[in-house]
Amino acid sequence: TRKMILDLDTGIDDAMAIAYAVAAPDVDLIGIVASYGNVLTPLAAQNSLKILELLGRLDVPVFLGELHASTTDHFDVMPISAQIHGKNGIGEVALPTPKRQVEAKSGVDFLIEAAHQYRQDLIVVPTGPLTNLAKAIKIAPEIQDEIGQVTLMGGALTVPGNVSPVAEANINQDPVAADQVFESRLNLTMVGLDVTLRTLLTKKETQQWRELDTVAGNKFADIVDYYIDVYKITSPHLHGCALHDPLAVGVTLDPSLVSTLNLNMFVDTTKAMWGRTIGDPARLTEEAPNVSVALTVDQEKYLARFMQYLTTLFKQ
Numbered sequence: 001t002r003k004m005i006l007d008l009d010t011g012i013d014d015a016m017a018i019a020y021a022v023a024a025p026d027v028d029l030i031g032i033v034a035s036y037g038n039v040l041t042p043l044a045a046q047n048s049l050k051i052l053e054l055l056g057r058l059d060v061p062v063f064l065g066e067l068h069a070s071t072t073d074h075f076d077v078m079p080i081s082a083q084i085h086g087k088n089g090i091g092e093v094a095l096p097t098p099k100r101q102v103e104a105k106s107g108v109d110f111l112i113e114a115a116h117q118y119r120q121d122l123i124v125v126p127t128g129p130l131t132n133l134a135k136a137i138k139i140a141p142e143i144q145d146e147i148g149q150v151t152l153m154g155g156a157l158t159v160p161g162n163v164s165p166v167a168e169a170n171i172n173q174d175p176v177a178a179d180q181v182f183e184s185r186l187n188l189t190m191v192g193l194d195v196t197l198r199t200l201l202t203k204k205e206t207q208q209w210r211e212l213d214t215v216a217g218n219k220f221a222d223i224v225d226y227y228i229d230v231y232k233i234t235s236p237h238l239h240g241c242a243l244h245d246p247l248a249v250g251v252t253l254d255p256s257l258v259s260t261l262n263l264n265m266f267v268d269t270t271k272a273m274w275g276r277t278i279g280d281p282a283r284l285t286e287e288a289p290n291v292s293v294a295l296t297v298d299q300e301k302y303l304a305r306f307m308q309y310l311t312t313l314f315k316q
């Protein structure tokens with residue numbers, strides 16, 4: 001079986017990505033790296049520990065990643081993030097203090113060592129800023145050729161951004177790191193707003209989790225209902241909450257969930273276009289495009305699988 005590392009700023013949809021990866025039958029979740037973004041890095045790590053414990057997975061180690069973007073020395077949570085995910089990142093829902101602690105090894109070292117060990121069997125799924133991965137490839141460039149697949153949630157090619165007219169939140173946090181990842185030799189798939197904004201969950205589905213009458217089912221329903229309520233205010237046209245981060249996990253395990261365009265992409269780091277993910281006009285005719293961009297998604301198939309996986313998991 002293939003090995004998966006999640007790199008998360010946990011976050012409500014990041015929590016759903018953990019559940020999806022834990023529930024998926026065909027992959028082995030070997031660790032979670034924490035990032036800053038929806039919350040500060042230490043809180044993202046605590047949230048990942050809490051969610052793993054809720055799901056009965058005390059065997060999956062959690063590592064601390066970078067605390068801020070590669071180009072700054074400080075990070076503050078954006079007010080919009082605190083609004084969407086709650087101040088605690090998981091919809092103000094209380095979960096028990098985790099029994100375990102984060103590992104002593106850094107998240108970046110863990111990524112590098114796992115790449116050396118598992119090579120093509122390793123899948124990395126970042127659903128926060130790309131700071132950790134960029135740092136790992138800077139320290140150990142050979143991992144670009146070792147890691148089998150990187151499927152990231154981030155960016156927007158055919159739709160506007162969600163934190164600026166051109167930038168999606170994860171890329172916007174550290175466009176310089178994102179560009180290093182985009183222009184690397186990594187085998188990269190971008191699962192951006194183009195597809196994630198088409199995959200929506202409603203309270204009809206979270207009600208099914210409640211009806212399981214389990215702790216995991218009830219807690220996840222509470223956490224995700226918070227997110228659905230926020231979406232009603234911030235994105236009333238969507239009729240549900242976007243399943244951003246779990247879609248990256250879904251696509252890496254089953255690429256047939258989306259259609260893709262292969263393109264030489266880069267991340268714009270100029271002030272006017274900060275964080276825009278776009279094709280490089282100078283490299284349109286070059287062979288071997290560097291990024292596979294998801295453009296359309298089979299919503300029904302994905303939602304059915306998402307519900308099948310999570311419901312089965314929450315039943316246990």
Ligand code: BDR
Nearest residue numbers: 011013014127169170244
């Ligand atoms: C992304 O930003 C974060 O708030 C979410 O967790 C997701 O990864 C969506 O733009």
Ligand code: CA
Nearest residue numbers: 011014127128
């Ligand atoms: Ca995220």
